[in-house]
Amino acid sequence: MIRSFLGAAAMLGVLAGQARAAEPAPRADQLLFRELFRELVETDTSVATGSCTALAEKIALRFQAAGFAEAQITLFKDEAFPLDGGLVVTVPGTSRKAKPMLLLGHIDVVNARREDWVRDPFQFIEEGGYFYGRGTSDMKMLDAIWIDTLIRMKADGVKPKRTIKLALTCGEESGARMNGAQWLAEHRPDLIAAEFALNEGGRGETDGHGKVLSQSMQIGEKSYRNFELQTTNPGGHSSVPVDDNAIYEMADALQRVRALKFPVRFNDTTRRYFAVVGAARRDALGAAMAQLAADPADKAAEMAVSADRTLNAMLRTTCVATLLEAGHASNALPQRAKATINCRIVPGEDEDTTRAALVSAIGDAKVSVTRTGRVRPLAVPPPLDPRIMGPAEKLAARYYPGVPLVPAMMTWATDATYLGPLGIPTYGAPGQLFDPDGNGLHGLDERQSVQSVYVARDYLYDLAKVYAAQE
Known part of the structure; x- marks a missing residue:
């Protein structure tokens, strides 16, 4: 052997x-x-x-x-x-x-x-x-x-x-x-x-x-979905700027996506993980993990656990901007701005619920939100x-x-x-x-x-x- x-x-x-x-x-x-x-x-x-x-x-x-x-x-x-x-x-x-x-x-x-x-x-x-x-x-x-x-x-x-x-x-x-x-x-x-x-x-x-x-x-x-945000504008000469700017609209939308925090959603596997691993850690973070598994409504425990980026991602659906494209010339007002938002979706939520959350958070009908890219089957x-x-x-x-x-x-x-x-x-x-x-x-x-x-x-x-x- x-x-x-x-x-x-x-x-x-x-x-x-x-x-x-x-x-x-x-x-x-x-x-x-x-x-x-x-x-x-x-x-x-x-x-x-x-x-x-x-x-x-x-x-x-x-x-x-x-x-x-x-x-x-x-x-x-x-x-x-x-x-x-x-x-x-x-x-x-x-x-x-x-x-x-x-x-x-x-x-x-x-x-x-x-x-x-x-x-x-x-x-x-x-x-x-x-x-x-x-x-x-x-x-x-x-x-x-x-x-x-x-x-x-x-x-x-x-x-x-x-x-x-x-x-x-x-x-x-x-x-x-x-x-x-x-x-x-x-x-x-x-x-x-x-x-x-x-x-x-x-x-x-x-x-x-x-x-x-x-x-x-x-x-x-988690399941994997990409969404494309897009803003459009007639554009024009950059020497005559206007407030209605595709890049500014996209920047505002991205700030709202950044602020979006999906709710904690435990399942049997993650609840057991947080309870057992939290108890085994014997530190402040471990105590917060165990407390949150016992009471998902405990906001103090949620805040402590969410500060750890890995644990935060296990708690909830996450969406993050990963690609950005805008404008067509340095001396022209932008006619279009695009951003890719990569979402990792917890079991119990899906593409539709995630898109709806993005649309609601952005709160601007001029920003389109479209699913894009390869679609894997749900795990x-x-x-x-x-x-x-x-x-x-x-x-x-x-x-x-x-x-x-x-x-x-x-x-x-x-x-x-x-x-x-x-x-x-x-x-x-x-x-x-x-x-x-x-x-x-x-x-x-x-x-x-x-x-x-x-x-x-x-x-x-x-x-x-x-x-x-x-x-």
């Missing part, structure tokens, strides 16, 4: 904030994993400058080198989008009764410009206890763990009862050309058919100094299945002692939305850790703690084996 639990437990001491003179030296198998992780990060898969197809082909070669048969590996792409390919790998199970499980991951990343970063975004850099590079947190760490899990199982002689499927797709981050998970769901649902899926979305929270505060399994997520929250939650909690107690594992609703949308219509409940796997600043996810100098990566790798390997042995 490759994994050494004692080694993982030693690493966990560092994660828990215990004093150590030095980090443990990586094991031989961890160095091999590090090389896999490096290859994923250093292969640019951004929509602006990269190719998912190139990375999918590299991953296929790794599986072939590990002894997987050609029939187990399916490379796919839409011929209209040659750079957006992906792959599916299948490990047959031994039981006719056990239904398949699916490991899902997107291999594309958010665009990154070298001039904005301190470090090269497409170089895998280990520095100060962190791995840096675009995709280290979202989500090439988990991609690498899923790939490594299947290769380790083969090396360890694991014979799963369930068939295990791994689908690595492109287009989750932008969908500008295509979305691979959507393509599989529409064109090759047989490749991904499963009793359940594990995806991104679960996470652990740290105090920013290495101490793990919580671990969560994603149970549901279907998976059930709190004890066969999923039980093993995750048991193993989390071993790898993260004293840290609660709780169900949580994530504030973003994932490719789980395309599996819901196929009847595949999808869970966000725990293990990944985030500091209070979010680790640069979708931003600059994205990073992930070195030791947290190695511990999560072992935790998820053991978890996948437990699920694979179920009938």
